[in-house]
Amino acid sequence: MLELDRVRVTRDGFSLGADMQLRRGQRVAVLGASGAGKSTLLDVVAGFQPVAAGRVLWDEADLTRHPPQDRPVAMLFQDQNLFPHLSVDRNLALALRPDGGRLSAPQQQARAQALARVGLEGLGGRKPGSLSGGQQARAALARVLLQARPVLALDEPFGALGPALKAEMLALVAEVAAELDALVLLVTHAPEDARAFATDVMLVADGQTHPPRATRAFFADPPAAFRRYAGDA
Amino acid sequence: MAARALALGAGSVLALAVLAPLGAVIWRAEGVAALRAADLAALRFTLWQALLSALASCLLAVPVARALARRRFAGRGALVALMGAPFILPVIVAILGLLAVFGQNGVLSRVSLALGGPRLDIYGLHGVVLAHVFFNLPLAVRMLLQGWLAVPAERYRLAATLRLSARARFRVLDAPVIRAVLPGAFAVIFVICLSSFAVALTLGGGPRATTVELAIYQAMRFDFDLGRAAALGLVQLSLALGAGALALWLSRGAGFGAGLDRTTPRHEPPARLDTLWIALAALFLMLPLGMVVARGLPGLMSIGADTWRAAGHSLLVALGSTLLCLAWALPLSTPRGAWAGLAAIALSPLVLGTGLFLMLRPFVNPFAWALPVTGFVNALMALPFVLRILTPEAQTIRQDFGRLRATYGLTGRAWLLNVFLPRLRRPLGFAAGLTAALAMGDLGVIALFADPDRATLPLQVYRLMGSYQMEAAAGAALLLMALSLGLFWLCDRGGRVDVGA
Numbered sequence: 263m264l265e266l267d268r269v270r271v272t273r274d275g276f277s278l279g280a281d282m283q284l285r286r287g288q289r290v291a292v293l294g295a296s297g298a299g300k301s302t303l304l305d306v307v308a309g310f311q312p313v314a315a316g317r318v319l320w321d322e323a324d325l326t327r328h329p330p331q332d333r334p335v336a337m338l339f340q341d342q343n344l345f346p347h348l349s350v351d352r353n354l355a356l357a358l359r360p361d362g363g364r365l366s367a368p369q370q371q372a373r374a375q376a377l378a379r380v381g382l383e384g385l386g387g388r389k390p391g392s393l394s395g396g397q398q399a400r401a402a403l404a405r406v407l408l409q410a411r412p413v414l415a416l417d418e419p420f421g422a423l424g425p426a427l428k429a430e431m432l433a434l435v436a437e438v439a440a441e442l443d444a445l446v447l448l449v450t451h452a453p454e455d456a457r458a459f460a461t462d463v464m465l466v467a468d469g470q471t472h473p474p475r476a477t478r479a480f481f482a483d484p485p486a487a488f489r490r491y492a493g494d495a
Numbered sequence: 496m497a498a499r500a501l502a503l504g505a506g507s508v509l510a511l512a513v514l515a516p517l518g519a520v521i522w523r524a525e526g527v528a529a530l531r532a533a534d535l536a537a538l539r540f541t542l543w544q545a546l547l548s549a550l551a552s553c554l555l556a557v558p559v560a561r562a563l564a565r566r567r568f569a570g571r572g573a574l575v576a577l578m579g580a581p582f583i584l585p586v587i588v589a590i591l592g593l594l595a596v597f598g599q600n601g602v603l604s605r606v607s608l609a610l611g612g613p614r615l616d617i618y619g620l621h622g623v624v625l626a627h628v629f630f631n632l633p634l635a636v637r638m639l640l641q642g643w644l645a646v647p648a649e650r651y652r653l654a655a656t657l658r659l660s661a662r663a664r665f666r667v668l669d670a671p672v673i674r675a676v677l678p679g680a681f682a683v684i685f686v687i688c689l690s691s692f693a694v695a696l697t698l699g700g701g702p703r704a705t706t707v708e709l710a711i712y713q714a715m716r717f718d719f720d721l722g723r724a725a726a727l728g729l730v731q732l733s734l735a736l737g738a739g740a741l742a743l744w745l746s747r748g749a750g751f752g753a754g755l756d757r758t759t760p761r762h763e764p765p766a767r768l769d770t771l772w773i774a775l776a777a778l779f780l781m782l783p784l785g786m787v788v789a790r791g792l793p794g795l796m797s798i799g800a801d802t803w804r805a806a807g808h809s810l811l812v813a814l815g816s817t818l819l820c821l822a823w824a825l826p827l828s829t830p831r832g833a834w835a836g837l838a839a840i841a842l843s844p845l846v847l848g849t850g851l852f853l854m855l856r857p858f859v860n861p862f863a864w865a866l867p868v869t870g871f872v873n874a875l876m877a878l879p880f881v882l883r884i885l886t887p888e889a890q891t892i893r894q895d896f897g898r899l900r901a902t903y904g905l906t907g908r909a910w911l912l913n914v915f916l917p918r919l920r921r922p923l924g925f926a927a928g929l930t931a932a933l934a935m936g937d938l939g940v941i942a943l944f945a946d947p948d949r950a951t952l953p954l955q956v957y958r959l960m961g962s963y964q965m966e967a968a969a970g971a972a973l974l975l976m977a978l979s980l981g982l983f984w985l986c987d988r989g990g991r992v993d994v995g996a
Contacts, residue, residue: 310898331904342899347917362909409903 269316280471289446291456294466300449308335336411338419343402344390351386357408376404416448432459505826516850524725537710545688548627556635559776562769564643578633585936586693588976592783622698631684642676682742690843693938707731708845728846794970805955812870816934820874824881828889848940865944873934881926888922924990928983935979
């Protein structure tokens, strides 16, 4: 269980509070206007953003002072989710062996399975730059799959894809998360993503993170801050 | 963090490597009392020749750079590239080339004699200044060219629309560039010429044309007066520190000049003098180099065993120097580390060499250590340049991939081998090439330490010249030039091939 215990972040005049508990298996969409602090919230969870007050806990263990690499979080960024000068295979090898060592036979098998799982059989030798946008997203998902961390933090990773491809990717994320029994935090500014993908919706607005609510309930009776942001959606 | 500890370690070793020899020099120096009248003359000469060299380089650079900035012609790119060559050209090679053109038996002397004129004499102040201009005119040209290329094209269009006169154009467009760049160029060249050793050694000398660096060498080698050498070292140190601080202050923001291979359309009638300036500059740079090749080719046959051995020594020194310098530079390639590297810029190799000599002498025979010391000092001298090349790119890599590294959880080793070094390959190759070529061609500290058994190739060329074996010297010089430029090319090329994405 991920717990944000009266967390507060301040950064040049900007302040964001969060206080909530999230379970494994939840797929939480983080909604809010640009600049509201959606990515900041993810950075707090992943360890890229130090907190001014409060604690971040995972299964009761205090992570607040842990650097990103020591947290149970795998993250997908808006772009650059793989090292561009290394082949997909090498990228995935580093996900399994962050010390750069050689993969064992079972690890190599796991890598091949992950590639197949995301539909990239036979493309492991390619560099990310020679793949299409959709294939790059798939390769990044294979990386997350192999990292097998219990929390997936997705910071609008499919923003550059078209609507159909994006829906396909989100469905794949949901499958991957189910296999890992992971908690997913998906930053998005598209309410339809939240509707299609998320079990819960969390709104970031006015310097505060609203506790997550079940997706259907959220859209049935959206908070006033969401109505202002989304217009009459 | 391990990286920070490493940077701190490298910084401390650097500080120690600089301060310990300096400490030895200061401790051994017998105060200004040890200085003779000749030493004060050396100080005066050092300042005077540096001033003249910087002035001449800068004044001549203005018309040449302006012509290169506004003229497009076949071979322009090659000429601009050639302007970078003197930086990695061994001094002794250039000297031989200059002697072949301007010397007593040089091309110009022969022309002059044929016309009934006098024989030219290159030795003395004017020869020293000539050689310094040969090395530093290209530097000033490149700095100015960069300034001119930074002027937005819109300004030239505006000037054309306003139909400004040539005078007004100069005042509005060109004068600000000159004012912005030239003081920095002047200061940098002045500092470089202050610690001139090899040029003064070959073209100067005598009571009237001795630099402080040369005086240190003479005090050590001829008089074996360590106290006086150390006192002179102190003089040189204060000179370099004072002028170095001035240069840093004046040359803020001056870079290495990538992308000079283009012109901005200036919409103005061509000036006929431009062609002349470009031709003169090209001739001035290419003629001596051409003579090195022309005179060296027959001499290649008469390269003796001593010369080959010296070439082997030089390759070893270059290799060691390059590895040491890069190992030093990588952890220091941060904005803060660049400051540590600046400490090395004001250092004179002869002062450092004197200090190391003093430190080694109680324990070992310093002459036996000639080659390691030469490699070490050269690594130190190249460090500021290498840091300037590596740091911007290293910072970009850290910024672009820092988060990705963290989410992968890469260990320091995996990061270094899989991401940092591969992505740094291009500047790393360039920096390695520069260091190798500088170390290969260095004729400085080796002169202090060397005995007949441990010559490097530049020293061997100098010795052959000194014993009037001019053909052998020319062959060895050609070999040295080929090795220096070849090492540079090899390293630089190694950083460029197969670089994907």
